[in-house]
Amino acid sequence: MPETAAFSHAFPVLQQLAEDVLKHARNKGATACEVDVSEGFGQSVTVRCDEVETIEFNRDKGIGITVYAGQRKGYASTSDFSAQALRDTVEAALNIARFTAEDDCAGLADAALMAKEGPDLDLYHPWALSVDESIELARRCEQAAFDASPLIDNSEGATISTQQAHFVSANSLGFMGGYPTSRHYISASVIAGERDQMQRDDWYTTHRDAARLESPESVGRIAAERAVARLGGRKLRTGEYPVLFEAPLAAGLLGSLVHAASGGALYRKASFLIDHLGKKIMPDFVRIVERPHIPCGLASAAFDSDGVATRDSDVVVDGVLQRYFLSTYTARKLGMQTTANAGGSHNLIIEPGELDRDGLLARMGRGLLLTEMLGHGVNYVNGDYSRGAAGFWVENGKIVHPVEEITIAGNLRDMFAGIVAVGRDVQVRGSKQTGSILLDRMTIAGE
Incomplete structure (x- = not known):
């Protein structure tokens, strides 16, 4: 498992939360249960006309719980990871299940089809990017657009975003799996003008590994070329x-x-x-x-x-x-x-x-x-x-x-x-x- 110290909850904590949910659902009489526990965070910085327009930080977490009472299904979720909140959410899902119609197709997948030891898919590549570094990259991206053509006379902004998450999925058939992931992107949207005409266009690059993104200069230049080409x-x-x-x-x-x-x-x-x-x-x-x-x-x-x-x-x-x-x-x-x-x-x-x-x-x-x-x-x-x-x-x-x-x-x-x-x-x-x-x-x- 890759190093994930930046998360508020260690991966084993997510696993334990999932186990706690399954145990409480079983104790409350659910015939089956599945649970998803996730946490994510990231930052996005947008520069427009060389000025910082937005700096956004996000940190989210949640638990989604599906329970079955025979062929009746109920779902509830919470962003509170406390023991009491987990119990309350399980019971809310069970109450919903008791009032839903029976569905002969409802239920967990066959146990034989569940994933066992999955391959390492190399999905986690954190990008240790400070706000100042993000601003600099965004400025480089936008400046490349302005440099590409004198017809680029305005901008809707260049954005640098980096996101990380990890999750655990588990169910009462013994399945438990999960892993960390990352996704990053660089985008630019610019406006070209000539006489009384104006056109906008954009370009972006996205990848799990920031080292494999297109350069900020390339993103800005392509966005500019696309906007200029649309004039007339x-x-x-x-x-x-x-x-x-x-x-x-x-x-x-x-x-x-x-x-x-x-x-x-x-x-x-x-x-x-x-x-x-x-x-x-x-x-x-x-x-x-x-x-x-x-x-x-x-x-x-x-x-x-x-x-x-x-x-x-x-x-x-x-x-x-x-x-x-x-x-x-x-x-x-x-x-x-x-x-x-x-x-x-x-x-x-x-x-x-x-x-x-x-x-x-x-x-x-x-x-x-x-x-x-x-x-x-x-x-x-x-x-x-x-x-x-x-x-x-x-x-x-x-x-x-x-x-x-x-x-x-x-x-x-x-x-x-x-x-x-x-x-x-x-x-x-x-x-x-x-x-x-x-x-x-x-x-x-x-x-």
């Missing part, structure tokens, strides 16, 4: 065109797949992917995998929120959907086995192709490079997709002018089936990893 935006004539989702936005397409293939949407009959296991949903060359044990991965986990051990698996192979994303509860609702996805996906990766972004633009030839989307217009029941958008118009594989005030529309079935290529320009910012994704066509509504 135009609408497009309404029509159907190829669309290239740049890598940060392409991760949203993977997110749409996870949502539509999740157990919650499926058992509620609220997904267009009902009964699609073993069916082709993407072209032959598309392969999507889940790799929960990547060292230092942003979404790596030895077990899911149910305590079920995670494992490598294929999600899409040769364009065919291999499995859904199921928790213990949603799997039971569907008469299936959990996929250890309670709490979400773990490092979902679409296999990259050979082309970088410029190569994808050349392959597209003529169409829209999508760099920003607005709103959340996705209907997962039928797959309809419609969102406000901005980006760049491309002719002969080259960007010719920025595009704004348009709407892109399609259907996720057609969008998935219409994937033409996946780039190697991968941006890792969360649980989904992908390069830019080129689609054969979408409807663009403009003029």
